[in-house]
Amino acid sequence: MLHKLRLAVVGLGRVSKSHLPAIRELSDQIKLVALVSRDEGKLRQEAEKCEGIHTYTSYDDAVNDPDIDAFLLLLPHDLHAEYSIKALRAGKHVLVEKPMAMNVQEAEEMAEAANRGKVTLMIGQSRRFYQPVMESIRQVRKKAIGELININAMLLAHMDKPAADWWKDESKIGGFIIPLWGSHILDYIQWAYGRAPKSVYAQGHSNNPNWSGEDEVAISMNFGDGQMANVWMSFNAGCRPTDEVGLTGKRIWSTQNSIYERYLIGSNGLLHLKDEYELSLNGEKLETCESTFPNFKWQLEEFANAIREGREPLASGREIIQVMKVMDGCFESMRTGQVVQL
Template identity: 25%
Template sequence: MSSNEQSNSSGSQTRRNILKVAGTAGLAFGGRLAAQDIPPNHLAPRPAPQSIRPLPEGRRTFGYAIIGLGKYAVNQIIPAFAECKHARLAGLVSGDRQKAERIAAAYDVPTKNIYSYDNFDDIKNNPDIDAVYIILPNSLHADIAERAFKAGKHVMCEKPMATSVEDAQRMVDASRRANKQLMIGYRCHFDPITQRTIELIRAGHIGKPRVITTENTDALSVEDPSGQWRVRRALSGGGSLMDLGIYGVNASRYLLNEDPIEVTAVIAPSSNPIFSEVEDIISWTFRYKSGALAHGNSSFSTAATSRFGIQGEKLTAVMDPATGYYNNTFKASGGDEVHVLQDPMFQIPALNQFSAQLDHLPEILASGAPSKATGLEGLQDVKLIQAIYRAAALRRPVSTDWGDWRKI
């Protein structure tokens, strides 16, 4: 098979995978459309001219193509380009041409920069596009990332970066071969409250952290097409841990500035047929060399929660919400001391995390500075998630003491 035939075959298979599993989900949940409907009158609008992040003089030169036009892409990521200093929306990749054309018209994207999964490899010939941002179901990340690297593009990929350690490593290897950046969409790394919380902990204001608790839950609706693939293992790779718990897995690492050496875990049984393939409620505990512990839990069947607790030797702190799109809050207390960090909603710098994440890639490429969200960090989280699943299956502790992931 020629390289062109292999490329076309790969594109067709990717598209078939999306349609096949999504179609199955639609039949399983009352025959509703599994492919997301084209929004009739509520495409995410152009943001107001007074943007949150001040735009620079002149043209922003770093172009992204967004791969996958679901709710997160349309309602959060695409509008955030108006707040970017360096990045701009340059292309769209979708299996739904009509929907892509409507979004392109709303955001002045040339129709020549719209791609399907079948002709995606032609993106290599488009100088308008410097990077792709993959916002697809988890199991599709690795294949499309490899194709993007072969096309000579940098890659930003939503978390979790893959559904297996092997696929995550494959993405890292493809990035190295292409000499292109692989960045994972850890938007919380760019949230000002999270950044300031980390600074306070590193500076010793709460004392040495001893216990971390992370809670990330939400009531998943399979009536919503965006919820259907999340309960299909072939697309998601797992349940609430993959979708929500990853926030806690990653946060325990950046709050403690340490990686765990051991994990125990338990999955609560569910009689709900929706969770026949993936877990609903899961809880885990990380143990660290420093003696600290991190307890985490996630759920698809409880009210929305995004809360982190940090128990230090001097103060106890709570982030609630901890991983929201805006209005995250940090509060530390102990004795008569109370310290509160909060950014008012819709005011500088409350909405910086999306645009700052998009700008980070061109910034590090220009400066040579290290990335805040590398593929290696994404690989570490995938390894820890798989260790959690293994600990739950074995019902015993599993070692996660495999050395410094930065040196892999």
């Protein structure tokens, strides 16, 4: 019988509501052994659902627990590097929410800690883990559209108030729409091309006083050899609400009230991803899935399997360093108004 991965979850905020059910669904492979949070109320409330679980308000105490094999880190972005490195140096495996870190220097330190400790570091690029998305990459690899020459991605959504208070603070989030959503799109584009771009040019503006980071962005990437990609993202695509809640319809994270499209242009065809739920090749549907598809379960299963099999996971720390390089390049380009060579 295979040893179950003994997992601790750190952080019980908004995103934990997606991760915790996935852990329970994988109870044959993963044992949730600990919860870590500074919020004692949330800690007690969640612990009541789990028999025999350990609870910690101190992360250092949890890191020193020999009964924990791995950590799932669900924290503000400015804590990703510090908490990941501490666990990796203690010989623990880490799955940390995206974006990987605040900048590429932090990301490289995380990957180095994983390499030195011979442990697994995976980044929560959860939007890879849908059947239509995976199939789109398979179609690119088999050259179903010939040679990939351009990717155009567009996100139009409306958000008036942030879903978490720390999103308001650029020093904790590292921007706004780029780390929150752009980290997914930039990851997909580089995954599809199989390499990082040679240069990036970006324009970005903040239009909403409820946060300090960018909420309107245009990004252009040059991959060389006539290959390119363009990204347009907006959190301003809707009328301002008149109620105190500050939201028009559902929050963007449901994606039910947004437009999210990716067009992959090849030398002999077109792939179209509509959100993560529908893939078409030259106008014909190839793959669909329900909006309730358990992508967090699939992601966590990949993490556990990679550890068990002694291999790098999809979206490994070493791979996602390239995404951080492009994100850093975007912010440098926005500051300078220049094309940034990567």
